[in-house]
Amino acid sequence: MSDLDLLPTEIEEDLRGSVRDLLGDRCDPAAVIAMYDGDRSLVAPLWKALAADLGLAGLLVAEEHGGHGATAREAAVVLEELGRHAAPVPFLTSAVIATSVLESDSVTPAGRELLAALASGERTAALVVPWSTGPGSPVVGRAGTVTSVAGALDADVLLVPVTTTSGLEIRAVAAERATVTPVVSLDMTRQLADVTVPVGEGEVVVADAEGAVRDALELGAALLASEQVGAARWCLDTTLAYVKVRRQFGRVVGGFQAIKHRLADLYTGVESATAAARYAAVAHAVADPDAPVSTAVAQAFCSDLAVLAAEEAVQLHGGIGMTWEHPAHVYLKRAKADQVALGTPGRHRARLATLVDLPGVGG
Amino acid sequence: MSIEGLRALVADFLAGHDPRTTDRLEFLRARYDAGLAWVAYPQGHGGRGLPQAMQPEVDRLFAEAGAPDNRPGTNGIGLGMAAPTILSYGTEEQKDRFLRPLWTGEEIWCQLFSEPGAGSDLANVSTRAVRDGDGWVVNGQKVWTSGAHNARYAILVARTDPDQPKHFGLTYFLCDMTDPGVDVRPLRQITGEAEFNEVFLTDVRIPDSQRLGAEGEGWKVANATLNNERVSIGRSAERESGMIGVVARTWREHPEKRTSELHDRLLRLWAEAEVFRMTGARLRQKLAQGQPGPEGSAMKLAFARIAQQLSGLELEILGEDGLRYESDRGWSMVRPETVDFTGRDAGYRYLRAKGNSIEGGTSEILRNVVAERVLGLPGEHRVDKTLPWKEIPR
Numbered sequence: 006m007s008d009l010d011l012l013p014t015e016i017e018e019d020l021r022g023s024v025r026d027l028l029g030d031r032c033d034p035a036a037v038i039a040m041y042d043g044d045r046s047l048v049a050p051l052w053k054a055l056a057a058d059l060g061l062a063g064l065l066v067a068e069e070h071g072g073h074g075a076t077a078r079e080a081a082v083v084l085e086e087l088g089r090h091a092a093p094v095p096f097l098t099s100a101v102i103a104t105s106v107l108e109s110d111s112v113t114p115a116g117r118e119l120l121a122a123l124a125s126g127e128r129t130a131a132l133v134v135p136w137s138t139g140p141g142s143p144v145v146g147r148a149g150t151v152t153s154v155a156g157a158l159d160a161d162v163l164l165v166p167v168t169t170t171s172g173l174e175i176r177a178v179a180a181e182r183a184t185v186t187p188v189v190s191l192d193m194t195r196q197l198a199d200v201t202v203p204v205g206e207g208e209v210v211v212a213d214a215e216g217a218v219r220d221a222l223e224l225g226a227a228l229l230a231s232e233q234v235g236a237a238r239w240c241l242d243t244t245l246a247y248v249k250v251r252r253q254f255g256r257v258v259g260g261f262q263a264i265k266h267r268l269a270d271l272y273t274g275v276e277s278a279t280a281a282a283r284y285a286a287v288a289h290a291v292a293d294p295d296a297p298v299s300t301a302v303a304q305a306f307c308s309d310l311a312v313l314a315a316e317e318a319v320q321l322h323g324g325i326g327m328t329w330e331h332p333a334h335v336y337l338k339r340a341k342a343d344q345v346a347l348g349t350p351g352r353h354r355a356r357l358a359t360l361v362d363l364p365g366v367g368g
Numbered sequence: 369m370s371i372e373g374l375r376a377l378v379a380d381f382l383a384g385h386d387p388r389t390t391d392r393l394e395f396l397r398a399r400y401d402a403g404l405a406w407v408a409y410p411q412g413h414g415g416r417g418l419p420q421a422m423q424p425e426v427d428r429l430f431a432e433a434g435a436p437d438n439r440p441g442t443n444g445i446g447l448g449m450a451a452p453t454i455l456s457y458g459t460e461e462q463k464d465r466f467l468r469p470l471w472t473g474e475e476i477w478c479q480l481f482s483e484p485g486a487g488s489d490l491a492n493v494s495t496r497a498v499r500d501g502d503g504w505v506v507n508g509q510k511v512w513t514s515g516a517h518n519a520r521y522a523i524l525v526a527r528t529d530p531d532q533p534k535h536f537g538l539t540y541f542l543c544d545m546t547d548p549g550v551d552v553r554p555l556r557q558i559t560g561e562a563e564f565n566e567v568f569l570t571d572v573r574i575p576d577s578q579r580l581g582a583e584g585e586g587w588k589v590a591n592a593t594l595n596n597e598r599v600s601i602g603r604s605a606e607r608e609s610g611m612i613g614v615v616a617r618t619w620r621e622h623p624e625k626r627t628s629e630l631h632d633r634l635l636r637l638w639a640e641a642e643v644f645r646m647t648g649a650r651l652r653q654k655l656a657q658g659q660p661g662p663e664g665s666a667m668k669l670a671f672a673r674i675a676q677q678l679s680g681l682e683l684e685i686l687g688e689d690g691l692r693y694e695s696d697r698g699w700s701m702v703r704p705e706t707v708d709f710t711g712r713d714a715g716y717r718y719l720r721a722k723g724n725s726i727e728g729g730t731s732e733i734l735r736n737v738v739a740e741r742v743l744g745l746p747g748e749h750r751v752d753k754t755l756p757w758k759e760i761p762r
């Protein structure tokens with residue numbers, strides 16, 4: 006692993022800069038908070054700007070399918086920025102997970118066409134599985150309602166796993182042919198929905214899809230770590246800035262050693278998480294054999310770290326951290342939901358046990 | 369008095385006041401007058417000077433008989449903080465006037481302590497109370513005031529002498545929340561609700577008869593309140609009460625969600641919650657009837673940590689279900705009448721528990737209290753202790 010380059014390239018930093026600028030202009034924290042009261046008007050224009058204008062929808066899609074042919078490295082940089090802004094856009098669900106499903110070898114011509122439409126930002130898709138589904142969990146396509154699906158509210162195409170006699174296939178179903186019921190979610194910046202698709206609906210886009218779904222969830226989990234790092238960094242930076250100016254007892258509270266040590270620990274944690282997330286991205290970018298381990302490690306570490314960072318942000322802001330007006334709660338909810346998303350840290354540790362041959366009792 | 373004697377008294381009282389036919393308020397007032405309200409309080413003020421340890425038995429007997437309770441969840445600040453402070457520092461007239469309607473719940477109380485510039489540093493409050501004839505005129509802004517929207521009275525700390533060093537120029541008052549100068553505005557919390565408020569005080573008149581303790585003694589009185597607050601938070605008598613009870617129930621109800629990793633974490637926290645319960649019982653026995661001191665701070669620290677870890681774990685146990693925040697009222701903005709740390713759904717509990725290490729003194733401040741006031745370690749370097757308050761740079 007030592008020869009994998011863990012530092013961002015100049016091109017990646019440029020990409021970060023343009024994403025950050027755009028989010029700084031167009032992703033107002035007050036509008037993000039307003040999503041908790043059901044106002045989703047921020048999402049569509051913001052996603053259009055990111056997906057089409059910046060071309061992020063097709064970032065990971067091969068050039069021959071109309072994308073930019075970038076790797077998980079660039080996607081990780083984008084996700085750090087999206088995490089930093091708690092941006093409510095379907096990049097992870099559509100531009101990472103859904104496109105990854107369609108990049109399978111067993112994609113059908115219809116699937117290839119859809120991939121090009123996703124790449125151009127013309128359409129947006131979501132994989133219809135519960136958002137808590139990790140790369141190790143079995144995906145069974147069954148009739149009825151799939152609960153707690155992320156990205157479905159923003160998608161015009163749903164990628165529905167269907168179990169057939171010959172295995173799992175993915176069908177593309179137009180969103181208007183399905184019932185998509187919004188769920189009041191812990192994280193309203195990635196609001197979930199319950200999805201019901203009529204039996205037999207849609208066109209097959211990936212035939213033998215089991216591997217494709219597993220890989221997509223694996224890549225999603227690996228890159229979620231970068232989003233978590235971005236959120237954690239916002240929490241650290243914002244808290245640092247606050248304790249440098251907030252005065253109590255005639256001093257800035259950041260001058261108390263109890264606070265200094267806490268933030269030094271948090272900084273150490275965020276730096277570590279950055280390395281773990283970066284390694285996962287880089288390993289996936291070059292399809293390194295260590296990629297599954299890198300995902301499990303990144304998720305086992307970054308999920309909890311992001312929650313810790315958000316909890317510290319709330320705590321060290323005192324009463325203000327408990328208010329609706331201050332955005333800290335948006336990050337707390339995002340971090341807590343991300344901890345469960347794509348497999349809990351406990352599930353990832355269990356996967357790790359198998360991957361690195363540390364069997365549990367009786368194993 | 370023996371516990372048997374007390375049981376007989378309750379039985380007598382119930383024989384004379386049938387809970388099914390007696391009006392609720394009448395019943396509560398009579399219970400107070402019979403000295404069976406808070407039995408550790410003195411005769412004439414709702415009690416009988418009995419050990420606090422006898423209280424749960426009395427409450428149990430009344431509950432068993434189907435008697436109405438005083439809805440303690442609506443008046444936590446009154447019962448947990450205002451009452452013991454009034455008992456310690458109030459004049460006989462003040463005790464007579466305020467304790468009975470407080471206990472019966474006819475008058476709800478809130479706590480006007482924190483200000484935008486005075487949270488952890490409570491002694492820095494800048495709300496001014498100026499003497500005016502036989503009373504005081506108060507001006508200033510308070511913040512994070514839980515339940516101010518339901519309250520009839522408030523305990524209030526205000527600055528009466530800015531020329532004194534900060535701890536010596538404060539005075540404690542009982543403030544009428546219906547005074548026209550009191551303006552209560554909702555402040556929304558991370559749960560979506562507005563449990564707390566901003567309170568603007570403009571020329572609020574408080575008669576001198578509602579000053580609690582001597583002029584300039586406000587810091588001492590406020591500390592009595594805070595010490596009571598810290599022991600009253602998270603007092604749990606029963607095994608598996610509070611957050612551990614909720615999470616244990618979730619665990620039992622969801623066998624499909626179990627993993628050995630979650631199981632281990634749950635059992636660790638179960639043991640910690642049980643130890644916390646015993647520590648509380650031991651501390652209460654040690655303190656007997658006396659006023660709680662800074663030792664209670666350690667309890668509140670542990671309470672907050674355990675509640676937060678448990679509620680965080682619960683969301684991980686629930687997994688997909690924990691991602692949903694839909695039960696009851698969702699994110700809608702309401703102004704609740706009660707504060708319930710363990711109510712509603714897992715997401716709410718997780719978020720509300722974050723307040724446990726901030727309200728009533730942050731966990732950082734409580735560690736300082738334990739380190740400095742219990743363990744006798746030296747304090748941090750401070751510039752603001754000896755200067756006249758008005759000369760402190762802010």
Ligand SMILES: Cc1cc2nc3c(=O)[nH]c(=O)nc-3n(C[C@H](O)[C@H](O)[C@H](O)COP(=O)(O)OP(=O)(O)OC[C@H]3O[C@@H](n4cnc5c(N)ncnc54)[C@H](O)[C@@H]3O)c2cc1C
Nearest residue numbers: 261320321323324479481482487488512514723727730732
């Ligand atoms: C849910 C809730 C309900 C509340 N209800 C009430 C109420 O009814 N009435 C009322 O009067 N108040 C109430 N409060 C206010 C509460 O008491 C204050 O928020 C608390 O004392 C902290 O003050 P602050 O918010 O100004 O934070 P600050 O004092 O600004 O603290 C910011 C951070 O710095 C840390 N810090 C400060 N000083 C030190 C130090 N010396 N050493 C180490 N760390 C330090 C704090 O721990 C905190 O993490 C409530 C608060 C909450 C969250």
